[in-house]
Amino acid sequence: MTVQDVRAFNRFYTGVIGALDYGRHLYAPYTLTESRVLYELAQVPHLDAVDLRTLLDLDAGYLSRILNKFEDAGLIERGPSQSDPRRRRVRLTARGREAAALLDERARETVGAMLGTVDPADRPRLAQAMRTIQQVLGEDGDRSEEVVLREPRPGDLGWIVQRNAALYAAEYGWNTDYEGLVARIVADFAEDHDPHLERVWIAERAGRPVGCVMCVRDDAPGTARLRLLLVEPEARGHGIGDRLVRAVIDFARGVGYRDLVLWTNDVLSGARRIYQRHGFVLVAEKPHRSFGKDLVGQDWRLDLHESGEWRVTQRANDE
Missing domain, CATH: 3.40.630.30 (Gcn5-related N-acetyltransferase (GNAT))
Incomplete structure (x- = not known):
């Protein structure tokens, strides 16, 4: 494998992602990063803000602005962490869960439509290829x-x-x-x-x-x-x-x-x-x-x- 092979794949995959979000319907009215924050918060009852920042590898100030926006919109609640009073715990409100669920539903429909163009016989091979990329390029080889x-x-x-x-x-x-x-x-x-x-x-x-x-x-x-x-x-x-x-x-x-x-x-x-x-x-x-x-x-x-x-x-x- 060469550098050009990787760059060619990146260009191809970037095109696929762009096609999935054609017209910004998928994430609207949120940015891609804001959607990622909503998605992670929807996976667990709550997360400490510092853990969320580490998980998504975000700048502290950038994440703080996103959380402030979400709090103003009634999507999240913040309070002291149960594990460390110096930390802030973040959890989705009912409105926040509804927003995350809508984004998830859009993503499922969009990816489902894409997979509908793939021959059923090729889907196991595609899934295995995706798992191989995750395993080979994952951090510490065990993601x-x-x-x-x-x-x-x-x-x-x-x-x-x-x-x-x-x-x-x-x-x-x-x-x-x-x-x-x-x-x-x-x-x-x-x-x-x-x-x-x-x-x-x-x-x-x-x-x-x-x-x-x-x-x-x-x-x-x-x-x-x-x-x-x-x-x-x-x-x-x-x-x-x-x-x-x-x-x-x-x-x-x-x-x-x-x-x-x-x-x-x-x-x-x-x-x-x-x-x-x-x-x-x-x-x-x-x-x-x-x-x-x-x-x-x-x-x-x-x-x-x-x-x-x-x-x-x-x-x-x-x-």
Whole structure:
């Protein structure tokens, strides 16, 4: 490979990006950098400003001007960091999430249209070529191994059902009754959920899902329920489960839930250790026969008021 090869590819790829954003429809009314800031903030419940600056490699003054603009527009809220009072924490407001969701929808539609011109037989080869570039040129040679938490994309909800069914059958011998339960949970979320009060996170590494978790409203007022925590076997031992559970806790507390509850079974010892590390308390357990096995179901609860900063959100209480 020569310098000219790289420059030729850069010219080609720059042309592709320009074609995707023809007429500036994709990012309007934001600049490309502003859109990147919105995108990163939408991936997590909150970020410290210094971490956001490092992540995007932005000048501190430039990022400060963007955040000031976003705050004036009601897209973000800023407050003291929980990890270091000298830092400032940044989180999207409901309006900010709507703006980020609109940009994401435009990007999906635009890239989807581009992929529609690619022969289906060539798509795996194209995807592999993209992964190869990331792996070869990534910082320290291991960027492809970084894990990001993101919102689900088309097909991810089906992946949650398939992987839950396959993993629990392989590891615990559960039958298709469990797959039916997961399918109903996922279908209920897909058909009717409030994006301000309920979310799904996908943990992604090297361009593919390796974990998931859900936060949905419980029947009890002011209570959220954590559901369907899963980490692929080859991705375990790297703190992904902890990150997923922390994302749910931060989100639930941030929108004003008072309590976070979950139901699990005593055989899932790895998941139970994660819940205990994050302050969940076992409140009840009961033997039952489900999924073709004799199990002991357990109810766990986390008081979000006692475990950290709590802000009342009237909408969460009223609904």
